[in-house]
Amino acid sequence: MKLETIVGTSGCTGGDCPTIYRTDRGTFVVQGNLVNPSEVTDLSVPKNEGLVEIPAALAQAFKRTLASGQ
Secondary structure (H helix, E strand, C coil): CCEEEEEECCCCCCCCCCEEEEECCCCEEEECEEECHHHCCCCCCCCCCCEEECCHHHHHHHHHHHHCCC
């Protein structure tokens, strides 16, 4: 799978910050802090899935990027 950076956290370097990538499969990959499913109420997470927490500003930048057609 190849990843292309769509939006990342400003001022971040070295690939160790929340980022949203586009894949060559037509999907997106999100990098952020892992969330322990046992800490979340009212949600059952399948074993092949995980939860990732990202800053609201990153989600807003992603929305703007998608709206601009990039």
